[in-house]
Amino acid sequence: MHTLREGRLKTDMTTSVHRTQSSRQTPAPVLLAFALMIIWLVLPLVPIVVWSFAKRWFFPDLVPGEWSLQAWQYLFSPVSGLGKAISASLAIAIPVTLLSCCIGIPAGRALACYNFRGKRAVQLLVLAPVLVPGIAVITGLHGIMLNLELNNQLAGVIVAHLIPALPYMILVMASTFARFDTEFEAQARTLGANTFQVFTRVTLPAILPGIVIGALFTFLVSWSQYILTLIVGGGRVVTLPLLLFNFVSAGRNDVAGALGVIFILPGLIILIAVARFISGRSGIAELPSRL
Amino acid sequence: MPRLGRLRARKIRFQRLTPWLLLLPALIVIVPLFAGGLAAGLLRSFNYMPVIGLDSPNLAAYSALLRDDEFLPSLLLTTYIALTSTVIASLLALGAVLMIRRLNAGRSLINFLLQLNLTIPHLVGAVGIVYLFSQSGSFARLALHAGFINEPQQFPALIYDPAAIGIILVYVWKELPFIALILLASLQQGGEEFEAVARTLGASRWQVLRFVTLPNLLPALLASSMIVLAFTFGAYEIPALLGAYYPAPLPVLAYRKFTDVDLASRPEAIAISMIIAVLSLIFVLLYAHITRRQIEN
Amino acid sequence: MLNVQLCQLRLNKLNPLQALILFFSITLLTPTTVTAASENEFADDSWDEIVAAAKGGEVNWFMWGGSDDINRYVSDFVGGLLKKRYDITLNRVGINDTVEAVNLVLGEKEAGNTDSGSVDLIWINGENFRSMKQGDMAFCGYLDAMPNNALIDWENDSIANDFGVPVDGCEVPWSKAQFAFAYDEKRTDTPPTTIAALIDWVTKNPGRFTYPAPPDFSGSVFVRHVFYHAAGGVKNLLVDFDQALFDEVAAKTWQILNDMKPALWRAGRTYPQSITQLDQMFANSEVDITFSYDPSSVGLKIENGSYPATTKGFVMTDGTIGNTSYTLIPFNSPNKAAAIVLQNLLTSDEAQYQKALPEVWGTMPAIDLSRISDEYKDKFNTLERHPSVVSEAELAEVALPELQSSWITAIEEGWKENVAR
Structure with a gap:
């Protein structure tokens, strides 16, 4: 328990530092920068939402010439294939996330809790798919998958998505386990807990925030994947990004806007649902600086 | 005693195996898919496929690339886009983080927005940027109503332009929050105590920034920008949607050649992929170098 | 399969390089056998036999997917009729560019897939048709078995030639543009x-x-x-x-x-x-x-x-x-009968008229209007174009x-x- 307490202590210190700072007034330039930053982050989302309800919105009109539900009506009609695309996206992203959890949790533990020869090489191997773009790997992999008859179907796309998704899970779990003290497990074992109990009662609760964050990342990597799905799915696996790309390149701003809104929603919902895991010091993002 | 010793030895041997057993599933996925994909690509890019009769590897695909008028401009453009986006996003993220730390209120709002942005697909961001910045986009319309311009063409050409400003804007929008979140996390890992100490020792605000905060942030900043650099170098969708007609950035060129009806251009496409891979592997090694230095420090 | 092979290689204690080479020679370089498209598979069948063979099947139709109007016509009207009359499910696959579908077939041909391709029908013309035809990737020679082939004027050069390439019974005209x-x-x-x-x-x-x-x-x-x-x-x-x-x-x-x-x-x-x-x-x-x-x-x-x-x-x-745009069945389509039934439906006066309605799509028919039923002749004659669209007569004059x-x-x-x- 001492590590946890230490953690809390640290947080207390940090807040006290804040408190001394906050006794002063925030300077105007900082406030201005704050406002600009908020605007910059939100601004591109505004026209997407507006376009989804717009019709005849031409230069130089600041508001649409007409408000219309035609984009939404089209998308929610059976013709659009939206339902199919969403189910395809989920049927890929969910298995990718689950597989990544099963594979990534032990791997993360290995990288964080053990010292072994070749560890540095394994770390780099795990990190490499994050840095080497998908298109570089998939053009070579395509021929292999063709021969394994994995192309043009969900299974192949799931396998392909694992390449960029799995490393995120491993990295998140490595950073989670790095903060986890395996002594707890040993203590629980000496107190008579069996392996299963140790895992469900001690390990799992401690690493759950990490799993949630890792799963969120993995899901989003798969959810937004375009080029891997296009090449491996060969047009037969139509996910939401493919549908969106179709309408963006066809210049249908209204339909593209509505699809954009739908595209953002799961991430937003998950983010709000898991906000408590992400907020505070447990960092999604501290990982890269860990390895 | 000897028995105990043997048991112990077995236990140690087992412990030595444990990390590898834990890593096995991950390696089974990553090695054939990632390393295998790259290796297969490499063989194909050298036209080496013994079974279909291509058993003398050659550099035909690479020399064809060098003869292709579009390749060099494409390489330069891609490098320029990746470097510019990364530098701008990194500097802005650094500024943003320093700004966020001086805020009294609104921290959680900005934290939420940064995380929200992280979940938004690049494709959606690109759509939003076009709506805002094109010559007939929201800003051009505002400029017209404010009397700055009389027609769309007087508004600066930011999208579909040879300078790739539209592409860079999307990347800055998406990657700034990514870098900023990493920096914030890295700051929370104990950096603030050092600053407090420095303050109590009488350091000025500038001295704290220069000698404590920035050195503290540097490794995380470099590492995260390396990730961004590699990503912006190899991403397809954004340049495919927002690029000018010529030259196409490398990933777009690779995809075009890969899907060309003329099968002969496939090895060229894969050769481009290999070039992208080699350059990003260089980023990986740089990254390793940087983070190792961080550990040593 | 991928993993199993790798494990086996490990068991064999090959050095990594050997293992890698072996791995790729197994998976990547499996010999591919490509047999020529079997032609005239349906030429001697009666129409009823084709319809019977197609019943209960599906058609995967690859076509540009960026127009909600065209999507609606294909999925709702054509798909609805196909289901109702022939019990065939139409699966419209929206793509960005026709070349994607051509490539898919090409990739399958490379891999030796001659009878279980993923594409049953492509909306196609020009360069892409030339690639399909020259690469022996088009299914040809069944047109006589298709009743509505009688509505097509193959004497017309702009129908019988697709950007200068003779059609030779390898595709069916769908629209004129x-x-x-x-x-x-x-x-x-x-x-x-x-x-x-x-x-x-x-x-x-x-x-x-x-x-x-x-x-x-x-x-x-x-x-x-x-x-x-x-x-x-x-x-x-x-x-x-x-x-x-x-x-x-x-x-x-x-x-x-x-x-x-x-x-x-x-x-x-x-x-x-x-x-x-x-x-x-x-x-x-x-x-x-x-x-x-x-x-x-x-x-x-x-x-x-x-x-x-x-x-x-x-x-x-x-x-x-x-030009004229067509629909084409790839040589390795596993649902050829159903695809032919769909092509026949597409060239019917009913489907061509629906397609010509300005609020539906408004595109020009590819069938010879002098050969259709009197009912649809009247309908076509009284068809009003969208007021902003150039009239057909005006277009024909300058073609x-x-x-x-x-x-x-x-x-x-x-x-x-x-x-x-």
Whole structure:
């Protein structure tokens, strides 16, 4: 328990530092920068939402010439294939996330809790798919998958998505386990807990925030994947990004806007649902600086 | 005693195996898919496929690339886009983080927005940027109503332009929050105590920034920008949607050649992929170098 | 399978390099056998036999997916009829570019997949058809078994030849299209109606015109119009590729296009990369003229809000190029019978009429209207086009043929070398 307490202590210190700072007034330039930053982050989302309800919105009109539900009506009609695309996206992203959890949790533990020869090489191997773009790997992999008859179907796309998704899970779990003290497990074992109990009662609760964050990342990597799905799915696996790309390149701003809104929603919902895991010091993002 | 010793030895041997057993599933996925994909690509890019009769590897695909008028401009453009986006996003993220730390209120709002942005697909961001910045986009319309311009063409050409400003804007929008979140996390890992100490020792605000905060942030900043650099170098969708007609950035060129009806251009496409891979592997090694230095420090 | 093989390799204690090489020689380099497409599989079958074979099946139809109107017509109307009458499920697969479907078949052929391909039908013409036909990837020779083949006028050159390539029973015409321009009445009083006048108009209205960079389909057609103009007419060009003739006409064409450059949008330093981009620039008053290979699209785009309501279609009096688009069954489609039933339905007077309705799509029928039932003859005769779309009679009067693909490729490459940079 001492590590946890230490953690809390640290947080207390940090807040006290804040408190001394906050006794002063925030300077105007900082406030201005704050406002600009908020605007910059939100601004591109505004026209997407507006376009989804717009019709005849031409230069130089600041508001649409007409408000219309035609984009939404089209998308929610059976013709659009939206339902199919969403189910395809989920049927890929969910298995990718689950597989990544099963594979990534032990791997993360290995990288964080053990010292072994070749560890540095394994770390780099795990990190490499994050840095080497998908298109570089998939053009070579395509021929292999063709021969394994994995192309043009969900299974192949799931396998392909694992390449960029799995490393995120491993990295998140490595950073989670790095903060986890395996002594707890040993203590629980000496107190008579069996392996299963140790895992469900001690390990799992401690690493759950990490799993949630890792799963969120993995899901989003798969959810937004375009080029891997296009090449491996060969047009037969139509996910939401493919549908969106179709309408963006066809210049249908209204339909593209509505699809954009739908595209953002799961991430937003998950983010709000898991906000408590992400907020505070447990960092999604501290990982890269860990390895 | 000897028995105990043997048991112990077995236990140690087992412990030595444990990390590898834990890593096995991950390696089974990553090695054939990632390393295998790259290796297969490499063989194909050298036209080496013994079974279909291509058993003398050659550099035909690479020399064809060098003869292709579009390749060099494409390489330069891609490098320029990746470097510019990364530098701008990194500097802005650094500024943003320093700004966020001086805020009294609104921290959680900005934290939420940064995380929200992280979940938004690049494709959606690109759509939003076009709506805002094109010559007939929201800003051009505002400029017209404010009397700055009389027609769309007087508004600066930011999208579909040879300078790739539209592409860079999307990347800055998406990657700034990514870098900023990493920096914030890295700051929370104990950096603030050092600053407090420095303050109590009488350091000025500038001295704290220069000698404590920035050195503290540097490794995380470099590492995260390396990730961004590699990503912006190899991403397809954004340049495919927002690029000018010529030259196409490398990933777009690779995809075009890969899907060309003329099968002969496939090895060229894969050769481009290999070039992208080699350059990003260089980023990986740089990254390793940087983070190792961080550990040593 | 991937993993199993790797494990086996590990068990065999090969060194990593050997293992890798072995691994790839197993998976990547498996010999592929490609057998030629079996032709006439259905030629001797009666129609009833084909319909019976198709019952309860499905058709995967690959087609450009960026128009909600076309998607709706195909999925709702055609898909509905196909299900109701023949118990066949239509699966419309939306793609960005037809070449994606061609590539898919090509990849399958490379991998030795001769009877279980993923594509059953492609909306296709031109270059892509040539690739399919030359690569022996088209299923041919079944047309006589199809009742509605009788409605198709194979004597008509523009039907029997797809961009100069003889169709030879390898595809079924679906729609006719003809290039048409569009302008906004509110911005432009009278648009130029010959290519010569257009060139003049461009120089007098700097920055208000541009065209998508070839090989964009529409941009390429525009350049061909200038090429026809430079040649003084299309007559001499309707032959096999002739380098000397090409060089002579091309030099004039590049001259015209390069002279035009400073007066183009962004002074010709860059071009739109797609017709979509040109359309949006037109709608937002960035340029004053746009064009399309589907003249009816003006009506659809006004109705769906992509174009201002004051947009009007127009043609060049010295002619605009027309073509026919087709549907094609790949050689390795596992659902050929169902695909044939679908093609037959698509060429029925009923489906062609529905497609011609301005609120549905408004595109021109590919069947010979003199051969259809009196009921549909009347319907077609009283069909009203969208008021902003150029009338069919007007289009027919100025129709020009397409060139052979070899000319088109040469023009596109020449443009890239001589005009683009």
